[in-house]
Amino acid sequence: MGFKTLAISALGVALSFTLGTFATAAEKNMMVKFVVKDEAIAKSLTGKPGNAVKGRKLAINRKLGNCLACHVMPIPEQTFHGLIGPDLNGVAGRRSAGEVRLLIVNPKLVNPDTIMPAFYRKDGFERVMKKFQGKTMLSAEQVEDLVAYTMTLK
Template sequence: MRGRALVLDRTQGNCLICHQLPEPNEPFQGTIGPDLAGVASRLDMGQLRLRLVDASLLNPRTVMPPYFRNQGLRDVAPAFRDRPALTAQEIEDVVTYLASLRTP
């Protein structure tokens, strides 16, 4: 699943730096953001998408980076300047993966 690969990729999605996932073989999972186990039981696909695109629309003080917005940002690495961190298709792939994480 492409979305899972992006979420677990420590260089591209890098979700594990802040979040925990139901991935027991992945070490060093973060605790800054909410645990994503069962996230689809709490948020629908639109809510997940909005948080990925630009979580600051919901909480201006969030530490979660915008994965699609690329304007008005500071301290952006040259590789990401003037382009989103994830493409629209990659956002959809991650949303699809996260939408599969339901509480049993």
């Protein structure tokens, strides 16, 4: 193998290495940066308003939002509503979208003792199943859909 071929194959290795790193970074659930101020995250995590119809479905979905497990919500087609958290009927009248966003992202930043899960955080958990390690429970888009739905609860 001449010097030229060697250089070219070395370049090939370097290239596939970089591409490989990109692929794994994209597969991972990349977290959006956000600013917490006055117990709220004022800006949408996606830069766009969420979809309240999708948010309602997420609130019911036991594998995703599962908000109903702890909260009463105006979702009559579901029989089980948990009573651990406050009734969310009328919550839009007492909380701003920014406050609701922070509560969904990580309520521990408001109340360190709360049992409400942090839906947009990927470190500091105990006993995380391997397939969930390094991942947030919800995507930024799903958080925004839930904020949009919660703000319809007037």
